Amino acid sequence: MSILLDASTRVIVQGITGREGSFHTEQMQSLGTRVVGGTSPGKGGSTHLGVPVFNTVAEAVAKTEATASGIFVPPPFAPDAIMEAAAAGITLIVCITEGIPIQDMIRVKDFLRGYPAARLLGPNCPGLITPGVGKIGIIPQRITRPGHVGLVSRSGTLTYEVGSALSAAGLGQSTIVGIGGDPVLGLSFADVVQLFEQDRDTTQLVVIGEIGGSDEERAAELLGRGSRLKAVAFISGRTAPEGKRMGHAGAIISGNRGTAKSKEEAFRRAGVAVAETTDEIVSLLN
Secondary structure, three states, X not given: OOOOXXXXXXXXXXXXXXXXXXXHHHHHHHHOOOEEEEEOOOOOOOEEOOEEEEOOHHHHHHHHOOOEEEEOOXXXXXXXXXXXXXXXXXXXXXXXXXXXXXXXXXXXXXXXXXXOOOEEEOOOOOEEEXXXXXXXXXXXXXXOOEEEXXXXXXXXXXXXXXXXXXXXXXXXXXXXXXXXXXOOOOOOHHHHHHHHHHOOOOOEEEEEEEOXXXXXXXXXXHHHOOOOOEEEEEEEOOOOOOOOOOOOOOOOOEOOEOOHHHHHHHHHHOOOEEOOOOHHHHHHHO
């Protein structure tokens, strides 16, 4: 089993004929992802990488019955691409694009309230992968192996590092989800944790957070209410100074809010093991 993406998921790629869209579509296809088409305005009616290209998402959905989309378009066009996908009936929208202005994402989030069936992952995220089955995004297949550990992370780099360490230790993953590090996002830690709770094939959970915001604390609160998952958390950014953004746009401490310490304490109160370093994650799961 898995969350969000399985072998039957029909996927389109928005921006499929661009450099990034083409490269990552090929990677997705090589894993077995069921890519059924793509969009590129003005190139509708053509074929690319063995799948049909459409001018709009609405056309793509009508012809392919796609339910998921990966977005590989530049920041000025990504907000409209997200809204177009939701309006066309796509229920899983994965936006890889980074550099989208906060005000644009606020507008997108407001728009998505009218489409409650649409789940947005990202933006500025590596996407998700169900090892051995399929992926939408840029997570390398080679660092993963099928198993029972659910992994959710704000950091793409730490997603790869921890996923690789888990695989090397023989701890396969059910699904790996990178939610992204922007201040305004789609799916939250709590949203993804709840999905893992509902997936009976996921028995362990790794949460990779970072400074800034309070999303990790909300996930800790959810786990603290009672969880069947053996969970481990790691928070990056312990030494970050107050008021200075570190890495992601959302990784900034304001006063006592969003510190690594406050997040770690929240997980400990919830009964979740907290790793001091990424190297400890594997040992704490065993």
